[in-house]
Amino acid sequence: MTVPVERSRSRRPVTWLTLIGVLLLPAVIGGILVGALYNPTDRLDNITAAIVNDDKAVELNGQLVPLGRQLTGGLVKGADDQPSNIDWVISNDADAAAGLKDGTYTAVVTIPENFTSAALSTRPGETPERATIGVETAPNARVVDGAITAQLATTASTVFGSELSSQYLTNVFLGFTTLGQQLGTAASGAHQLADGAGQAATGATGLQDGLRQLSNGAGQLATGAQQLAAGTGPLADGAAQVAGGATALAGGTREAAAGVGDLAGGANGIADGNQALATNVNALADRIPPQFAQVATDLSKAAPQVNDALVKAAAALQKAADDCTGTPAQCDALRAAAADANAALPQATATVTQIGELAGEAAQLPAGIRSIAEANQQLANGARGLAGGATKAANGLYTIAGGIDGLAGGASQVADGTRQLGTGAAGLSSGAAQVASGASGAENGAGQLADGVQQVASGTSSLADGLDTAVAQLPTYTDAQAKNLAAIVADPVSANGVSDSLFGTAAVPLLAMAVLWFGGVASYVAFQAVSARSLTSRRASGLVALRSFAPAAIIGAVQGLLVAGVVQVASRFDWGDWALFALVCVVAGVAFAAVNQALVALFGGAGRWIAAIVGALALAANIVSTVPPVLAGLASLLPTSPAYASMLGALASSGGVGAGIVGLVVWAALALIVTTLVVVRRRTASLRAAAQPA
Structure with missing residues (x-):
């Protein structure tokens, strides 16, 4: 069975088998490409x-x-x-x-x-x-096998590397927390050390005040003892005179008794002076605080403990600086603080040791002063006894005249004892002066001790404040927070909406456009672009051109529907989008038929060659964005460009569908005008040219 359509390069009519082959060619090619490349x-x-x-x-x-x-x-x-x-x-x-x-x-x-x-x-x-x-x-x-393999291997390596980075960063963030805890412990110890040093400075100041009072009291004691020593000289001389005149006064018993009474009065005066001196020394001892000796002893014992605390604090700070895993600025600050602490440590420990020694010596002062007071009391008691004896001697002189010789010996002994008393008082004065001088020196040392301990307290407080500042600046994380933050830092940027499909949305319109274009080429491989009976036809040239165009246009429209159907079976687009896509395919099939008719009508067999180049250029320009600008510019001028743009707009909702359809209609109209002009030219050709097939 045949149909009334002229075959290209032959006068035999086209059969239905040819029509079916041309009709199904784009659908078969499109089905093969989509089935091979999709997903x-x-x-x-x-x-x-x-x-x-x-x-x-x-x-x-x-x-x-x-x-x-x-x-x-x-x-x-x-x-x-x-x-x-x-x-x-x-x-x-x-x-x-x-x-x-x-x-x-x-x-x-x-x-x-x-x-x-x-x-x-x-x-x-x-x-x-x-x-x-x-x-x-x-x-x-x-072609794409290597890219797929490399992409999978690269993705796996990237994910694996992100996991390693996440584990490393997790340890770093948890290290910040551990470092903060260690620095917090060091800061607490430094605060405690600063508080203890402050208390020690306060105690050293109290020690200085007590030593000042001791120095003043010892000075007063030295003055009183000096006066006592000066008063015993005349007493000794008087006793010597009594001893010398006792023999001569054998007859003057009452005068001797009177002299002995005077001696008793002088002894009472000595007893009163010694008693007053003992009272003053005891008062001086009472003015020393009761806790003075204990405080001095505790301060002496605390010196090694303070030195140990200073050494441990410096070592803890050095360890924190050595183990620092923070930022370079933080680590440098810790190392500088550790270096300053280690540099100041020898002087601080030496000062604390000296303080302890001074405090140990000062602890013995109250007991020495009490001993002096007891000695004065004994001296006063002895003087009292001497006064009582002298009184008894005076009474005895009134009754025993013969005891004058014994009185002379006793008077001589009194003279010797008085001289010894003067010597003892002078020694007491010298010792008290030495105590006053030592107490004054100890007062100066206590002042230096107070200043040194205050400096230690100030420096330790600054160290504690610096550690608190470091702890406040160091971040702390729980295990969950560290893992979450590490995962984000290891992979800080992610992209949403990135497709991993090698056959994306743009590929379907590209393949559909290509197969419909080559479907139009195939139509005019089988059909005549310009009827061989155009010279003998009575129809207008435009109608002759439309008569040759009509079969290809119908086939192009059906090809568009078939290609759209194949795409829907493979891709399952939304029915609304697919309906618009199918409409564009139908319009494109008709327009491509018109353009291919014009090319074959105008250039003959070379037109099919040009059509093949157009199809190749359309594919090449839309596969990748790295196409040279010259080829991209040429492709944008081809009839395939509005077809691809409108198909892509229908499926990807990118717009431009209406403009693309208008472009296809314009191309179809221009192509029909060209074909009509070719028909007009053919009607004016010679009979020999008219007889040749297109």
């Missing part, structure tokens, strides 16, 4: 790739860490959100090279032997090194 990630198991793990495990904290083995397992297992994966084969270097050469493996991923050591090179004391893996693709692999 390739669902069929990754058709790709066989080898993994060569040459990595050597590294011992970390007593355990072997085989990161290469873990990465191999991650590649083989695939991702949880990926339903399929490449068919991975764990191999060795020789087998992988042979399989890559004979085509058994599409690609080979090699994990080098230093992978684990490089990945763990971020540990302290090691030189950081980046862990890398190698990807090699077979020479006979498909």
Whole structure:
């Protein structure tokens, strides 16, 4: 059965078989392309790739860490959100090279032997090194096979690296918390040390005041003893005179008794003076605070403890500086503080030791003063006894005249005792002066002690404040917070909406445009672009052109519907979007038929060659954005450009559908005008030219 359509380059009519072939050609080509390329990630198991793990495990904290083995397992297992994966084969270097050469493996991923050591090179004391893996693709692999393999390997490496970075950063953030806790403990100890040093400074100031009072009292004691020594001289002389005149006064008993009475009065005066001196010394001892000796003793005993605390504080600060894992500025501040503390430590410990020695000596002062007071009291008691004896002697002289000789001997003894009393009083004065001088020196030392301890307290307080500032500036994290923050810092930027499909939304309009264009080319491979009966036809030239266009236009419209149907079966777009896409396909099929008719009518067989170039250029310009600007500019002027733009707008909701349809209509109208002009020219040609097929 035949149809009344002229065959290209033949006068035989076109059969229905030819029409069906031309009609189904774009649908078959489109179905093959879409079926082969759509959603390739669902069929990754058709790709066989080898993994060569040459990595050597590294011992970390007593355990072997085989990161290469873990990465191999991650590649083989695939991702949880990926339903399929490449068919991975764990191999060795020789087998992988042979399989890559004979085509058994599409690609080979090699994990080098230093992978684990490089990945763990971020540990302290090691030189950081980046862990890398190698990807090699077979020479006979498909175009995109290597890209798919490399992308999967790169993604796995990136995720694996992010996990390592996250673990490292987690330890760093938790280290901040530990460092803050340690510095907080050191700050608490420094505060306690500062408080103790402040109390010691207060005690040293009290010691200085007590020593000042002791010095003043000892000076008064020295003055009184000096006066006592001066008063005993005349007493001794008088006793000597009594002894010398006792024999001569044998007859003057009453005069001797009177003299002895005077002696008794002088002895009472001496007793009163000694009693007053003892009272003054006891008063001086009472003015010394009761806790003075205990405070001085405690201060002497506390000196080694203060030195130990200073040494431990300096060591703790040095350890915190050595273990610092914070920012460089924070670590430098800690190291500077540790250096200052270590530099000041010898002077501080020496000062504290001197303070302890002075405090130990000062603790003996109250007991010495009490001993002096007891000696004066004994001297007063002796003088009282002397006065009583003299009184008895005077009474005896009134009754016993013969005891005058004994009185002379006693008077001589009294003279000697009085001289001894003067010597003792002079010694007491000298000792009291020495006590006063020593107390004054001790007062100056106590002042220096108070100043030194105050400096220690001030420096320790500054150290504690600095540690508090460091603790306040150091962040603290819980385990959950550290892990969350480390995950974000290890991978701070993510992209949403990025498709991992190699056959995206833009590929469907591109393939549809291409197959419809070549469908139009095929139509005018089978059909005549200009009827061979145009010279004999009575119809107008425009109608003659439309008569040759009508079969291809109908076929182009049906091709558009078929291609749209194939796309919907494979892609399952929204029905509203698909209906608009189908409309654009129909318009494109009709417009492409008109343009191909004009090309063949105007250029003959060369028109089909030009149409093939147009199709190739349309594909090349829309596959990748790196196409040269010249080719992109040419492609934008072709009739395929509005078709692709309107199809893409229909499926991707990017707009431009109306403008694209208008562009296709304009191209179809221009093409029909060109074909009509060719028909007009053919009608004026010679009979020989009219007889030749187009």
